[in-house]
Amino acid sequence: MSKSARVLYWFRTDLRLHDSPALQAALDLKPAALFPVWCWDPNYVYKHRVGINRFRFLLESMTDLSSNITSTQSKSQLLVVRGEPTELLPELWKRWNITHLVIEKDPSAYGRRRDRLILEAAKKSKVEVVAVQGHHLFDPEEVTKRNKGKPTMAMSTLQKIVADMGAVPKPIDAPKDLPLPKLKDSKAKNLKDTLKELAKSLDGLPHYTGKGREGPASVDLNSTELGGQRDKKVTCYDTVTGEASDLFSVPTLESLGMDRSKIRETIKGGETLALERLAKICKDAEYIATFAKPKTSPGQSAEDPSTTLMSPYLKFGCLSVRKFWWDAEEAKKKYKGGSATGPPENLNGQLLFRDMYACAEHAIGDAFQVIRGNSACRYIDWYCPTAYDKDGQVILPRPPGDAVSEARLSAYKLGQTGFPWIDALMRQLRLEGWMHHLGRHSVAAFLTRGQCWISWERGAEIFDEYLIDWDPCSNPGNWMWLSCSAFFTQYFRLYGLITFGQKYDKTGALIRKYCPELKNFPDKYIYDPFNAPKDVQQKAGCIIGKDYPFPMLDEKETKSENMQRMKICYQANLHGADKEVMNGTAEAMLRKKHGFKEPKEFDWANRPGAKIPDWAKAPEGEEHTTEGAPSGGKKGGANVKKEEEHDSDDDVLGQEDEHKEERGTKRKGATAAKSETGKNKKKK
Ligand SMILES: Cc1cc2nc3c(=O)[nH]c(=O)nc-3n(C[C@H](O)[C@H](O)[C@H](O)COP(=O)(O)OP(=O)(O)OC[C@H]3O[C@@H](n4cnc5c(N)ncnc54)[C@H](O)[C@@H]3O)c2cc1C
Structure with missing residues (x-):
């Protein structure tokens, strides 16, 4: 001292x-x-x-x-x-x-x-x-050390390690006083003077003119040319200390070249709001004590969420995760109604998932964000994968993949797939920056192994851009989980594009909110308006194929094809760091094995729907068109099952899978341990 x-x-x-x-x-x-x-x-x-x-x-x-x-x-x-x-x-x-x-x-x-x-x-x-x-609850560096440098690929692994690391430390109060930020020879009497002195001490420092230390010098990943949301010049680097009238102030959104009119400001930032929110949630001892993630509803919006909506505050450290943990523990003690839920489905379990991904990322490093070089990630021959040059550097902008997948990807990003459940969730994400966990399950499975067979890297990128709570560990980690590339292996478990949302809310409130062009459909057709008779569509004031898009693919057909492909990919058992992936021969090898090539054409008649609200449309210059999209096929022929034919056996309740995985991990201890070595060997 x-x-x-x-x-x-x-x-x-x-x-x-x-x-x-x-x-x-x-x-x-x-x-x-x-x-x-x-x-x-x-x-x-x-x-x-x-x-x-x-x-x-x-x-x-x-x-x-x-x-x-x-x-x-x-x-x-x-x-x-x-x-x-x-x-x-x-x-x-x-x-x-x-x-x-x-x-x-x-x-x-x-x-x-x-x-x-x-x-x-x-x-x-x-x-x-x-x-x-x-x-985090536990230091990822220390956990990784104790796990001998290997990634934590299952909750049980993390729990075993942290069991020897003592309890989560108790939170400490905010300081009552802070030392002054004063120069050695300061004469400042107040904050304004202090700021002036500090700014003067930095006189002569050149203002920053580059575009970051990493990656290609001229690339701005957030520019609209690269699909981002920055359409104006960045001015916040014009000075080192901000405007003379407002020294050392927080920059404005406008100085980052961004326009707030394009978003809905539903979730507000800051420590003050985080603590208020936590206090409110913890007042409800029953909610905390009986929290069971699979029973929470993805059909509720951020204004009335069924989960805590603490992720944005944890992401920026506005809320201490240790305080969240201990306040929840205290709240549970007040619950007199019977037995409380336990990990992984309870709130503590959710926070442990966050640590699990952080520790896995810590062990893998940069490769955790991608497939190539990622020893934890199963290689699957997705469409639109990240592209590399001969030196192994990522090519930016990414060279386009096949036309059908690119068109599907852009429709997905805009929430114009023709599947209201997916579209509502994706529009919620783009507009408000958040989505319920089981909504994330739905859209992630849809983009990858469920229907589109598009690389999880593309989905993770969209989440990178839009999520407020984006986290470099939880985001790729969960995308790998949902695409059955790592952490989770039950690829035969899927989410019905119509039935999954219906399970939680038959009235389709989320769809009515984010796809207002569909809001007048009766409950019976709100999840599958393309199955509504013409007179119902007319009465709802929304003709499918004119005012809202036809489904962009055939749910049943893609599901069954992808299931066959997954089986072959699992048998091949390639992982991101294997030589076939590193030398670029893996894709052709798997395509030969399963026999599927590029995605099939599908009729996208009359896209995009004219009644899609302005905020849900593509930004100028980035319009989603049918160009490059397939033609032919059945006219308006969405071969989507009618409501009465829905087979919901393959729908699962999100994190129930996670519990099954946990149980599976215990049962199949040897297999799980093997896959955790990070050196996943191919089956002989
Ligand atoms: C494809 C996909 C991508 C995701 N990307 C992110 C991401 O970038 N950042 C992020 O924080 N979460 C991510 N998640 C995890 C999860 O969806 C969110 O943490 C959760 O929905 C946030 O809402 P909440 O705060 O109400 O969660 P609650 O259910 O109230 O949980 C409390 C806290 O536990 C943590 N948590 C809960 N579930 C998970 C999980 N599966 N993985 C990691 N942490 C979890 C979060 O910090 C959350 O705030 C992703 C999930 C999926 C399926």
């Missing part, structure tokens, strides 16, 4: 003051000065897919954090600087006489890569780095 410590506290994954072990570690140094910094990293602006809603939520969370800092210390605020952290932070610690850099550990592959560079620079400058885990 040193009275003369001068701390740069760098906020990244922890936009909160309550229960922050890293912030506590900074305060334990009893510093003479503490600079609460957020560095607006261009790698996230340009090189990660981030849509309007996630940036908006982040900016709101930063604003809330800043005001919470000021409430704790009236002469301080969040100091937002704009630039590449590996270049800018060394300048800050030089000019502000920093002795310690304190951070919450960012366990993601990108975070670790960036932090290695920061650590090297700090070492050179003799700045001591204190990195503390606080983003």
Whole structure:
């Protein structure tokens, strides 16, 4: 401990003051000065897919954090600087006489890569780095070490490891005071003066002009040309410290080249709202104690969710996961109504899933986001896979795959597949940035092994862009699960495109909300309006094929074809790091084995539907057309089962699968252990 410590506290994954072990570690140094910094990293602006809603939520969370800092210390605020952290932070610690850099550990592959560079620079400058885990229940680094460097591919594996790591640490309160962010020779009397002095100390620093340290220099993954949501120029890097009238302030959405009118701001960011929400949920002891994920409904919107909707707050660290865990435990104690649910279906189980994916990602690294090179991921010859050049670098923009799959992918992204359940969910995602877990199950299975046979990498990319709660571990992890590429193997279990949603809500409220062009259909046809007689369509004011698209494929036919393919792929037992995948011969090999080539043509008469609301249409320049889409086939011939013929045997209740997988893992211990080695050998 040193009275003369001068701390740069760098906020990244922890936009909160309550229960922050890293912030506590900074305060334990009893510093003479503490600079609460957020560095607006261009790698996230340009090189990660981030849509309007996630940036908006982040900016709101930063604003809330800043005001919470000021409430704790009236002469301080969040100091937002704009630039590449590996270049800018060394300048800050030089000019502000920093002795310690304190951070919450960012366990993601990108975070670790960036932090290695920061650590090297700090070492050179003799700045001591204190990195503390606080983003997960358990430290992914420690879990991976205890798992001998292997990924945690089952909940039971994680549970076994953490059983020896002690209880989840109890949360700590927010600090009551914070040291001032003052220069050594500061004369500042108030916050305004302090900010002026700090800005002056950074005079002469060039403003950032690049597009991030990683990937091709000129590529902006969020530009509309690459399918993103940025249609204007980025201006937030025009200065290092923000506008002179509002120094070190949180940037605006507009300065990121994004237009908020294209989204619905349903889920608001910030620690304050996160804590309010948690307190409200935990007041209902019965809800907490009897929470069973498979029984929650994907048919409810974010305004009235059946799950906690805490994921966006956990993603940005507005809420401490340890506080969530312990507040839920406390709430459970108050429940007098009988036995409580247990993991994995209860809330603690949900939080453990989050840790399981984080630990798996920690072991695999960057390859966790893709198939090639990912030893945990089964290789399946999906359409539209990520493309690589001869040096193994990802080609951007991705060269298009076959025309039918590309057209299906774009219809899927826009929520115009002709299947109301899928379309409502995808529009909810694009508009509001969130979807219930079982909705995510439905759309992920549909895109991959269920119907479209399109790579989970493409689905994960769409989620990367639109989800507020996007997480580099949970997103690819769950996509691998749903596509039966890893974690889960029961590929014969699927989600009916009509029947699954009906199970939860026969009235189709979610569809009526997000597909308003269908809102006047009677309950009987709301999930399959294409089966409604013409007079019913006329009465509903929506003619299928004119006002709303025909289904873009045949559910039954694609399901049965894909099942056959999955069987062959499972028999081949190739994984992402196998030589056939690395040298590019795996696809032809599997196609030869199962005999399916490109997707079959299907009649997409009269697309897109004219009554699709403006917000659900493609952004300008990115219109979804029938160009490249197949023609011919049966006229308007969606060979979709009629309601009375629905066979719901193959529908499953989402995470019930997960429990089955758990049980299966126990029963088939040897097989599971083998697949967890990450060196999945082909069957002889
Ligand atoms: C294809 C697919 C992609 C997904 N991508 C993400 C993602 O990018 N980020 C993300 O946080 N979750 C992701 N999930 C997991 C899950 O859908 C969300 O965490 C959950 O829907 C968030 O809503 P909630 O907070 O109401 O969850 P609740 O049911 O209330 O659960 C509480 C918390 O537990 C965690 N959690 C619950 N289920 C899971 C799970 N299966 N995996 C990991 N954590 C879980 C979340 O942090 C969540 O906030 C994905 C699921 C699927 C099927």
